[in-house]
Amino acid sequence: MIEIDVGLINYWVVIFLMMTGFYIVMASRNLIKKMVGLSLFQSSVFIMYITAGKVLGGTAPILTKPGTDYSNPLPHVLILTAIVVGIATTGMGMALIIRINEAYGTVEENEIRSQDAAE
Amino acid sequence: MIDQHLPILLIVVPLMAAPLCILLRRRELSLILAVVVCWACLSMAARLLQRTLSEGVISYHLGGWPPPWGIEYRVDPVNAFVLLLVAFIGAIVILYAPCSVNAELPEIRTSLFYTAYLLCFTGLMGMTVTGDAFNVFVFLEISSLSTYALIGMGKDRRALTASYRYLVMGTVGATFFVIGLGLMYMKTGTLNMADLARLLPQEMHTRTILAAFAFITVGLSLKLALFPLHVWLPNAYAYAPSIVTAFIAATATKVSVYVFLRFYFTIFGADFAFNNLHIDMFLVPLGLAGIFVASLVAVFQSNIKRMLAYSSVAQVGYMMVGVGLFSVTGLTATLIHLFNHAVMKGALFLAVGCFTLRLGGCELADLRGAGRRMPVTTTAFIFGGLSLIGVPLTVGFVSKWYLVLAALERGWWPVAVLVLLGSLIAVAYIWRVVEAAYFQKPDNEREISEAPLSMLIPTWLLIGATLYFGFTASFTGGVAQRGAEILMGIGS
Amino acid sequence: MSGNIILRIVGKLFIPFIILFALYVQFHGDFGPGGGFQAGVIFAAAFVLYGLIFGVEKAKRVIHPNVLQTCIALGVLLYAGTGVAGILLGGNFLDYGALNSHDPVHGQHLGILLVEFGVGMTVASVMMSTFFLFASRGRPS
Numbered sequence: 001m002i003e004i005d006v007g008l009i010n011y012w013v014v015i016f017l018m019m020t021g022f023y024i025v026m027a028s029r030n031l032i033k034k035m036v037g038l039s040l041f042q043s044s045v046f047i048m049y050i051t052a053g054k055v056l057g058g059t060a061p062i063l064t065k066p067g068t069d070y071s072n073p074l075p076h077v078l079i080l081t082a083i084v085v086g087i088a089t090t091g092m093g094m095a096l097i098i099r100i101n102e103a104y105g106t107v108e109e110n111e112i113r114s115q116d117a118a119e
Numbered sequence: 120m121i122d123q124h125l126p127i128l129l130i131v132v133p134l135m136a137a138p139l140c141i142l143l144r145r146r147e148l149s150l151i152l153a154v155v156v157c158w159a160c161l162s163m164a165a166r167l168l169q170r171t172l173s174e175g176v177i178s179y180h181l182g183g184w185p186p187p188w189g190i191e192y193r194v195d196p197v198n199a200f201v202l203l204l205v206a207f208i209g210a211i212v213i214l215y216a217p218c219s220v221n222a223e224l225p226e227i228r229t230s231l232f233y234t235a236y237l238l239c240f241t242g243l244m245g246m247t248v249t250g251d252a253f254n255v256f257v258f259l260e261i262s263s264l265s266t267y268a269l270i271g272m273g274k275d276r277r278a279l280t281a282s283y284r285y286l287v288m289g290t291v292g293a294t295f296f297v298i299g300l301g302l303m304y305m306k307t308g309t310l311n312m313a314d315l316a317r318l319l320p321q322e323m324h325t326r327t328i329l330a331a332f333a334f335i336t337v338g339l340s341l342k343l344a345l346f347p348l349h350v351w352l353p354n355a356y357a358y359a360p361s362i363v364t365a366f367i368a369a370t371a372t373k374v375s376v377y378v379f380l381r382f383y384f385t386i387f388g389a390d391f392a393f394n395n396l397h398i399d400m401f402l403v404p405l406g407l408a409g410i411f412v413a414s415l416v417a418v419f420q421s422n423i424k425r426m427l428a429y430s431s432v433a434q435v436g437y438m439m440v441g442v443g444l445f446s447v448t449g450l451t452a453t454l455i456h457l458f459n460h461a462v463m464k465g466a467l468f469l470a471v472g473c474f475t476l477r478l479g480g481c482e483l484a485d486l487r488g489a490g491r492r493m494p495v496t497t498t499a500f501i502f503g504g505l506s507l508i509g510v511p512l513t514v515g516f517v518s519k520w521y522l523v524l525a526a527l528e529r530g531w532w533p534v535a536v537l538v539l540l541g542s543l544i545a546v547a548y549i550w551r552v553v554e555a556a557y558f559q560k561p562d563n564e565r566e567i568s569e570a571p572l573s574m575l576i577p578t579w580l581l582i583g584a585t586l587y588f589g590f591t592a593s594f595t596g597g598v599a600q601r602g603a604e605i606l607m608g609i610g611s
Numbered sequence: 612m613s614g615n616i617i618l619r620i621v622g623k624l625f626i627p628f629i630i631l632f633a634l635y636v637q638f639h640g641d642f643g644p645g646g647g648f649q650a651g652v653i654f655a656a657a658f659v660l661y662g663l664i665f666g667v668e669k670a671k672r673v674i675h676p677n678v679l680q681t682c683i684a685l686g687v688l689l690y691a692g693t694g695v696a697g698i699l700l701g702g703n704f705l706d707y708g709a710l711n712s713h714d715p716v717h718g719q720h721l722g723i724l725l726v727e728f729g730v731g732m733t734v735a736s737v738m739m740s741t742f743f744l745f746a747s748r749g750r751p752s
Contacts, residue, residue, distance in 0.1 A: 034287060045298055048298070052305050082297060085260045089290050092286060096267070096283045
């Protein structure tokens with residue numbers, strides 16, 4: 001029983017991070033905090049992929065001599081792409097927040113909404 | 120030689136043109152490049168569809184690595200059809216750019232506008248053409264990120280909040296999609312769609328695959344704005360620049376619907392999704408709810424772009440009902456509506472763009488008396504509206520015909536009745552525009568001229584397509600039916 | 612922050628090594644862990660550090676934002692151009708083996724080098740211009 005729990009610890013970490021991030025995205029009214037939550041949410045997926053590709057005792061998949069154990073390189077490559085996508089998303093979101101702040105003078109969602117309603 | 124490399128050229132040509140637009144800096148040069156590229160893609164997409172119809176599946180191996188190790192681009196009549204649709208809309212809408220973009224965007228951003236436009240085009244084409252599941256995610260994000268930028272270029276400051284909201288929801292959707300892919304990859308060790316389809320049946324009973332299925336369904340439903348996950352859409356469409364609204368309304372959700380079909384029918388298999396999980400019991404009610412709620416909300420909108428945006432949510436509902444009916448006719452209805460809705464909604468948003476340019480806004484109040492001041496644009500809008508309602512001799516009628524037929528075929532006549540009732544609500548909101556344009560007096564006596572030709576021609580080209588494909592549906596109907604048969608696994 | 616002598620000295624000391632490390636990660640990517648993405652970010656980090664210590668205006672004088680914009684475009688073009696070269700030489704898109712008519716392995720070395728260089732260039736320029744754009748945006752009064 002304990003063995004199973006230890007074997008699945010990466011998934012517990014992933015789920016914890018994922019739900020924390022998702023909760024922040026939904027519950028926070030501050031646009032910047034929302035971006036933090038979104039990044040956390042995305043990072044959890046990175047961990048999910050990378051831990052799934054890990055072989056215990058395996059090295060980087062550069063074969064020097066035959067018979068060495070190596071970790072699956074594909075998840076790393078996929079996640080490298082996903083990390084870049086994540087950075088682009090965060091950058092894009094932050095850029096929008098800067099412009100929202102310039103246009104509204106605030107980054108709080110309820111204040112933005114009341115300003116929109118007042119128009 | 121070009122013939123052999125068509126699938127990749129469709130992606131690489133706009134992808135390379137996008138950075139070239141940055142380098143050119145001058146907006147006229149960027150515009151010319153974008154127009155040339157879009158039309159080249161249109162001709163390549165047409166050739167590709169012609170080839171798939173005669174030769175069957177075309178597979179292209181990137182880097183010469185055979186699948187499932189390398190990335191494969193796999194084109195069959197279904198995605199060739201969607202490719203042609205995206206290229207067609209992209210090519211027509213870009214003609215609209217010179218006047219519209221100069222009027223609605225500050226000058227420093229115009230050449231960057233073309234970069235973002237071409238990247239969005241690349242992303243949508245890529246999502247459609249690829250045969251690799253992770254590749255779909257990459258292209259999805261390319262198109263989404265450029266869409267956020269395009270929406271944020273809107274004049275109104277609410278465009279920024281709309282874009283931000285879309286960014287948050289779109290990213291959550293895309294991340295859900297990636298989680299689903301990850302779970303499938305853990306179980307099967309492959310990301311090639313054909314290979315997944317081969318390996319998944321052995322793993323179907325596991326909870327991992329069920330979870331993957333759920334994640335992918337929710338993620339894609341967010342991207343395709345299935346009711347009730349559509350909340351990002353109305354504001355994003357309403358405050359984006361007109362040309363952007365026309366382009367993304369006509370293509371973005373359609374490509375997501377295609378990916379949805381591809382995952383359901385090709386990868387998970389219709390048997391798993393419909394016979395095991397009874398997903399139709401979930402799609403049809405949600406689709407119908409979307410039709411009614413969104414159409415009713417549309418009736419009470421004062422901003423025409425917002426009204427049409429809600430109508431788009433309703434139209435996605437029709438497509439999902441078609442999928443949920445789970446028959447060749449139902450899928451034909453979905454595929455044909457994919458094309459038809461893109462054409463008519465594109466035309467409508469282009470017409471609204473003409474109104475915005477000349478009348479200074481697209482509130483119903485701005486449109487008073489537009490029927491006499493801008494007769495050509497208003498006529499175009501009316502034709503588009505008639506098609507949205509589903510009047511015979513327009514494309515809207517063709518899609519509704521297939522949908523009702525499919526509902527009756529399955530014996531679900533209440534669905535058929537509800538679909539027809541939904542169309543009646545469309546009469547209500549289109550009528551409000553007609554009323555304002557023809558039967559109300561303008562607030563001021565300003566001289567207002569007709570929109571410039573460079574905007575009227577693309578609008579009327581799409582309206583022409585609406586009428587042409589409504590009059591003779593043999594091309595769209597034939598290809599859609601062939602596509603539906605392939606998805607259902609009947610015939611080749 | 613340029614008034615702080617410790618930051619200035621340490622920064623000046625470190626920046627060349629950061630750039631050197633970036634180049635190592637870039638060009639050793641063929642034989643060890645590394646590649647364009649990582650190298651680009653490390654390379655950009657050197658300039659971000661410089662900008663943080665000596666001010667954004669001074670950093671902009673080292674690399675003008677217009678140059679960065681050009682580099683972003685050129686990097687993507689280099690990547691895609693390598694792929695298209697594969698087509699023109701008779702292979703498929705991104706078929707590096709076609710780049711060298713005698714030995715496909717040499718072609719693959721050349722191809723990956725060019726592609727990673729394009730990636731590194733774009734990533735570094737994107738990171739730097741993101742930093743410049745964000746940092747030079749004034750606070751609303």
